[in-house]
Structure formats: structure tokens, C-alpha cells
Amino acid sequence: MPTLTRLSGASLLFAAAIMAPEAASACTTATTNTNLGSFSSYTIASTPQQGSGLAGLQCDILLAALTTHYIGLRVEASTFRLTGPTGQTIPYTASLTSGGTPLAVGNVLDLSSLSLVSLLSGTNNSVPIYFRTSAAAGLRAGTYSGFIDLRWYYSVCSLGVAVCLAYSSSPGFVRPLIGPATVWGTGVPVRVNVQLTVQNDCIITAPNVAFGSAPLAGAFNPVTRTILIRCSAGAVYTVGLDDGNNALSGVRRMRSGTNYLRYELYKTATSADRWGAVGAARRSSASADTNAGIYDSTTTQGYSYRAAILPGQITPPAGSYSDTIRIDVTF
Structure with missing residues (x-):
């Protein structure tokens, strides 16, 4: 009888998992400092001074340009005055656009409808903030300082090209399925420090x-x-x-x-x-x-x-x- 030889085969399973890349944070927040410059006391007394800085929110606007982005802002606190070493003050206003509507404590702004390119037009895709002082006479020389406390809310795509795969959101933010945001969460507080130097003249x-x-x-x-x-x-x-x-x-x-x-x-x-x-x-x-x-x-x-x-x-x-x-x- 012919001898039958049984062949035993072993299967090797080749498996590969394609992992989605970890989503980077599309938005970051940080305390910022704006120096409006150094001026003669007589210049400050007669001419309003203007300058700009960063409002503490920076976002990567190159990702998933077709998705919906949500950005909101609340003005928490500010005296809107720069205070000098002897307690004298220089009034000022702040706005998100040059010559725009001045911010006020308690303002809540939904900036989602704005173009991200125009909103994040500051350095490294940051939100700019603009300052303008009022004339103030009789000032002593020294450094005059103030601040604005802001709270940022956001949900911005952090991964994707045409379709968003992941979002970078502030704490507690709930993205709606469609339409405007209703649950903004607790947001992230930032402080914008402002200073100006008055010189003797x-x-x-x-x-x-x-x-x-x-x-x-x-x-x-x-x-x-x-x-x-x-x-x-x-x-x-x-x-x-x-x-x-x-x-x-x-x-x-x-x-x-x-x-x-x-x-x-x-x-x-x-x-x-x-x-x-x-x-x-x-x-x-x-x-x-x-x-x-x-x-x-x-x-x-x-x-x-x-x-x-x-x-x-x-x-x-x-x-x-x-x-x-x-x-x-x-x-």
C-alpha cells in the first residue's frame, strides 16, 4: 500500500495596526505682556498713546479649515487704568480690533462666526489686543502698569484636513451637533499685563x-x-x-x-x-x-x-x- 504522508501546515498571521496619530493641541493659552513704550510726561498729557499685544490665545489655523470652530471670550476683570509708583493713573481702553468697540468687564463675546484668519492675526496665529490711553496731565515719572483678566473658551479642530478627526477644547466645552454652542464650560483664564513708562521732561x-x-x-x-x-x-x-x-x-x-x-x-x-x-x-x-x-x-x-x-x-x-x-x- 502506498504510504500516505500527511502534511501539517502552520499558518503565520501577519497583523499590522495603523494607529491614528495623537492629536496635538490646536489652541494654547498663556499670560502675555504688552509694553506700550516710553514717553515724556508732556506727551502723555497731550496725546493718547496706542499699541497692541497678544490676548493670550494662540491656535493652529492650518488644520481642517472646513470644520466648525468655536471661540468665546469673557472679560473677567480690569480697572482699565495704568497705575504709577505714587498711585497716579492713566486711563486706557482695550479692544480686539484697532479702533474697535472697547472691552468692558462682564463682556461675553462669541467669536465663532469670525474668520479664524482675521481673528488670529497676531504673532504666531494669536488673537491680538489693542490699547489706547487717554491724555493724563501732571504725571510723575515711572512705570505705570495695569492688567485685563480674560477667560477663553474654544473648541478647534486639532487633527484632520477636510474632515476633523479630533478637537482641542477648553475645559467643559460641549460641541453641539449643529448650530451655535450652548455649553461653553469653565474656559481658561489668562491675564494680559500692560505697562507704559513716563519720562521726566x-x-x-x-x-x-x-x-x-x-x-x-x-x-x-x-x-x-x-x-x-x-x-x-x-x-x-x-x-x-x-x-x-x-x-x-x-x-x-x-x-x-x-x-x-x-x-x-x-x-x-x-x-x-x-x-x-x-x-x-x-x-x-x-x-x-x-x-x-x-x-x-x-x-x-x-x-x-x-x-x-x-x-x-x-x-x-x-x-x-x-x-x-x-x-x-x-x-
């Missing part, structure tokens, strides 16, 4: 000095003038006068071509003390001839001085002699 009025004409250097009469200075609130300062463009060995000189006429400037109308730019030669705001020691940004200090052609010098050739003196104020 002064407004200076300095009339020119004209000695007139004379045949001899010793025939010119002294001239008295007054420099008016008004500085930022609280700004104690000193005032200096430099040596001009033609000084020689610490003596001021006016020039006509290659010829010179020596002169000097003295503190007050009767003082023999030279008014200069260094150390004790400067004048203190506490020693102003008028309104000394008043630092309220609106009161002007007056500094009288005497300008005189120096006697004893050889009369130079006839001509029109001139020089330029620079005034400096140091806080």
Missing part, C-alpha cells in the same frame, strides 16, 4: 541776547535775561549752560570770521558767579528766582542771568559777532 523758553552796537569792546552794557523752565511733576533738577562754540581756556567768546569777542554769563542779575555746566557752576531748581521748589508740571521756574562783554580786552575788528549756548537740565 521739561519745556524751556530762552530768549536771545542782543548787546547792540558799540565802537569799543568796553562800551557795551550788560544785558539781563530770564530763562523759563517747566518740568514734570516731582522732578527736582539742575540747570547748566555750556561754554558755547568758541570758548578758549574756559572763557566764552563770540566769533566773527577769524575774530573773537569775549563775554560771560553770570548767575542772577547781580551775581558775579559764572553760570556754567559742571558742579557748583550749575543752578538748582530750588534756587530759581521765581517759583523755586514747585514741581507740579504746570508752574514755571524763572532763572534770571546777566550777560556781559568782558572789559579789558582789545577791541576786535568791526563785524557781527555771535555764539550759541546750550541749556541742559539734569534730574
Whole structure:
């Protein structure tokens, strides 16, 4: 009989699981800081300042552009004032568009109907926020700070191209099957910090000095003038006068071509003390001839001085002699 050989076969099962990639978070939130810049106290007093920053929500808008995205915002708290080191304040408004409707505490905004491209137009697909200050006078120098507390709600596709496979949502958000969202959940709080720096500044009025004409250097009469200075609130300062463009060995000189006429400037109308730019030669705001020691940004200090052609010098050739003196104020 023929021998039958039974063949036993073993099957090898080849299996492969295709795993859906883990969904990345399409939206993130973070505290942000906006610096509106540094300005003179007189600029702040006369001109509103504007600037922009980020409102604390950033989303990846390249995914599943055809799906429905939900984004909402609630304004939790803000004084809408920047407060300085002495308690003075600068009012400001904030909006989500430049020149748009100002945000107010308690505002609840459903931003879902807006184009994501326009809504997330800030840096790295973030929601921008715009600030505008109101004019505020009499401010002392320093950093003025404020904040806005916002709460963001969102449900944005985090995986997909035409059809969304996964969503990134804020806590408690329930996506509706169709139509507007009704259960927004608790959202995510963020703080937007805002600051602006006020700098000391002064407004200076300095009339020119004209000695007139004379045949001899010793025939010119002294001239008295007054420099008016008004500085930022609280700004104690000193005032200096430099040596001009033609000084020689610490003596001021006016020039006509290659010829010179020596002169000097003295503190007050009767003082023999030279008014200069260094150390004790400067004048203190506490020693102003008028309104000394008043630092309220609106009161002007007056500094009288005497300008005189120096006697004893050889009369130079006839001509029109001139020089330029620079005034400096140091806080």
C-alpha cells in the first residue's frame, strides 16, 4: 500500500495596526505682556498713546479649515487704568480690533462666526489686543502698569484636513451637533499685563541776547535775561549752560570770521558767579528766582542771568559777532 504522508501546515498571521496619530493641541493659552513704550510726561498729557499685544490665545489655523470652530471670550476683570509708583493713573481702553468697540468687564463675546484668519492675526496665529490711553496731565515719572483678566473658551479642530478627526477644547466645552454652542464650560483664564513708562521732561523758553552796537569792546552794557523752565511733576533738577562754540581756556567768546569777542554769563542779575555746566557752576531748581521748589508740571521756574562783554580786552575788528549756548537740565 502506498504510504500516505500527511502534511501539517502552520499558518503565520501577519497583523499590522495603523494607529491614528495623537492629536496635538490646536489652541494654547498663556499670560502675555504688552509694553506700550516710553514717553515724556508732556506727551502723555497731550496725546493718547496706542499699541497692541497678544490676548493670550494662540491656535493652529492650518488644520481642517472646513470644520466648525468655536471661540468665546469673557472679560473677567480690569480697572482699565495704568497705575504709577505714587498711585497716579492713566486711563486706557482695550479692544480686539484697532479702533474697535472697547472691552468692558462682564463682556461675553462669541467669536465663532469670525474668520479664524482675521481673528488670529497676531504673532504666531494669536488673537491680538489693542490699547489706547487717554491724555493724563501732571504725571510723575515711572512705570505705570495695569492688567485685563480674560477667560477663553474654544473648541478647534486639532487633527484632520477636510474632515476633523479630533478637537482641542477648553475645559467643559460641549460641541453641539449643529448650530451655535450652548455649553461653553469653565474656559481658561489668562491675564494680559500692560505697562507704559513716563519720562521726566521739561519745556524751556530762552530768549536771545542782543548787546547792540558799540565802537569799543568796553562800551557795551550788560544785558539781563530770564530763562523759563517747566518740568514734570516731582522732578527736582539742575540747570547748566555750556561754554558755547568758541570758548578758549574756559572763557566764552563770540566769533566773527577769524575774530573773537569775549563775554560771560553770570548767575542772577547781580551775581558775579559764572553760570556754567559742571558742579557748583550749575543752578538748582530750588534756587530759581521765581517759583523755586514747585514741581507740579504746570508752574514755571524763572532763572534770571546777566550777560556781559568782558572789559579789558582789545577791541576786535568791526563785524557781527555771535555764539550759541546750550541749556541742559539734569534730574
